[in-house]
Amino acid sequence: MKTLAHSNAALAARDLAHNWHPCTQMREHDGALPLIPIASGDGAWLIDAEGNRYFDGISSWWSNLFGHANPRIAAAVAEQAATLNHVMFAGFTHEPGLRLSEELVRITPPGLERVFYASDGASAVEIALKMSFHYWHNSGQPQRTHFIALSNAYHGETLGALSVSDLPLYRAVYGPLLLEPIVAPSPDWLDAEAGETADDVARRRLGDMRTLLERHAHETCAVIIEPLVQCSGGMRMHSPLYLAGLRALCDEFDLHLIADEIAVGFGRTGTLFACEQAAITPDFMCLSKGLTGGALPMSAVLTTANVYAAFLGDYAANNAFLHSHTFGGNPIACAAALASLAIFAEQPVLQRNLELAAHLAKRLEPLRAHPHVANLRQTGMIAALDLVADKATRMPWPGAERRGLRFYRHALAHAMLLRPLGDTVYFLPPYCIDESDIDRMVAVALAAIDVATDWRVQ
Ligand SMILES: *Cc1c(COP(=O)(O)O)cnc(C)c1O
Secondary structure (H helix, E strand, C coil): CCCHHHCHHHHHHHHHHHCCCCCCCHHHHHCCCCCCCEEEEEECEEEECCCCEEEECCHHHHCCCCCECCHHHHHHHHHHHHHCCCCCCCCCCCHHHHHHHHHHHHHCCCCEEEEEEECCHHHHHHHHHHHHHHHHHHCCCCCCCEEEEECCCCCCCCHHHHHCCCCHHHHHHHHHHCCCCEEECCCCHHHCCCCCCHHHHHHHHHHHHHHHHHHHHHHEEEEEECCCEECCCCCEECCHHHHHHHHHHHHHCCCEEEEECCCCCCCCCCCCCHHHHHCCCCCEEEECHHHHCCCCCCEEEEEEHHHHHCCCCCHHHCCCCCCCCCCCCCHHHHHHHHHHHHHHHHCCHHHHHHHHHHHHHHHHHHHHHCCCEEEEEEECCEEEEEEEEECCCCEECCHHHCHHHHHHHHHHHCCEECCCECCEEEECCCCCCCHHHHHHHHHHHHHHHHHHCCCCCC
16 A cells, blocks of 8 residues: 555645646646656556556557567667766767667668767757758758647647747647748648549649649748648548658758658557658658657657768868757667567557457447448558547537547546547557457547537536
8 A cells, every 4th residue: 555645636736836747737626637757667557656557549649669667678778877977979979879860861761871969859840941941051042930730730849849849739829930932732631622532642642742832832942741641630540642742842842841740650550660651752851759758858860961962072172961859869868779679670559450450440439330430541550530529521620618628537537548639539559458458448438528518518
C-alpha cells in the first residue's frame, strides 16, 4: 500500500502547485480533466502511483514503439550514461553518433546522405526550413523566401514550425509573429467529391499545386508535407500518389521537398518510412518521436549531398550552416536510437505490424455501423474515426459539448489511454502488443463512444 502522501490525489495536488503542462487549459485540472501521476511503465502499460494500469493506445503522443521501460533500450541508455553522458557535437564526435548516422543513411530512402541532429521535432522542422532557405541563398537565389505548406498541416510549435502549420487552435493567436506560408489544399481523401477515389483527390490536388507553383516557384524555397497522414490535423490521410506527384512537381519547378516524418516515421504507416510507399526521396527528411523508440528527446534532419555541398567554402565566405542546439547528437539519445533500430533489424517488426494492422481493421469494421461514427480510416498502425452528431450529414457535435473529452475520461476510467483530437478518436498503439490487446482497446473505445455520444447528455 502507498501512503496517503503518495496517493494520486496528493501527487497531483503537489504537481499542480508548480507545473504548467503542455497543450492544456490548466483550469480544467480543477475537475474536468484528471492529472494522473505515472510511477512506471511496462510494455504497452503505464502504471500510476496507486498501482492502476493504463494501456497506452496512443504511444504517449506517437513516440513509443517497443514498450515503456523497454529493457533493451534501458540497458543501452544506462551503459552509455555510465560511459559518456554528453559532449558538444561541434569539434567532437563519438561512436554512438557516427554509428547512428550510418544506420539512418542506410535505412532512409536512397540519396539522403547527411544527418544533422537536434533535440525535438519542432527544431528539426526549423532546421529543414533554414537549410532550404540558406541553400538557395548560397546558390545565388536569395529571392526565394517563401514556403508552401498544406492546409490542415502541423509541424510543431516553435515560430518557424508554427508558421508552416495550419491549425487555427494552435496558430491563430500567434499569427502576427509568424511567416506567411503559401497554403495549398490538402489531398485529404475525406474531401472527396461524389464519385471520387482517394487517387482522384490526389490528382485534383496535384493540379492545384501545379497552379501555385507556376505562380510562386521562383520565390519559394520548399514544399513541406507530412507524408500519408496529417496526424495532429485529425489523422487525415492521403494517397501515396500525391507524394509521388509532388516529388515530380518539385523536380519540374526546381524547389525542395521537405518530408516531415516526425510522426509517421519508423513503421507507423506500414513501411519503415512513409515516403517509401511512393518510392520518393525528399530533399530533407525530419525525424523525431519514434527515433529513440520514444525513450529520449532527439531529432534529426537528413538531406542530400547536393544540399550539403552548397554550404562548403572558405570560412570567410560565411556560407556555413551555423545553427546549433546544445544537446544535438547527445550520445545517450544516440544509444537509445541505436538500440531501437537494432530491434527493427533483428525482429520482423514491420511484418508483425501488418498482421496487427489487419486485426485492428477487422475489429474496427463493425464501428462503421455506429450511428455516431463517421469517416473510419486507417493507414498501417494508425486508425481514426470521427464522432458526429448526425451520421448522414457528418455533422459535428457542438464543440462546447466536449464529446471527445467525455470519450477520453470514460476510456481512462476503464484502463485505456486514448486521447482524441477534438472529436476524432484514433488508435496509434505501440508495436509490442498482441491481438487481445487490440480487442480490449476497441471494446473499451466502443463503450466510450456510446457514453460520449449519448444524446441525453448535453
Ligand atoms: C509532433 C510533431 C512535430 C513536433 O515535434 P515536437 O517534438 O513535439 O516538437 C512536428 N511535426 C509533426 C508531423 C509532428 O507530429
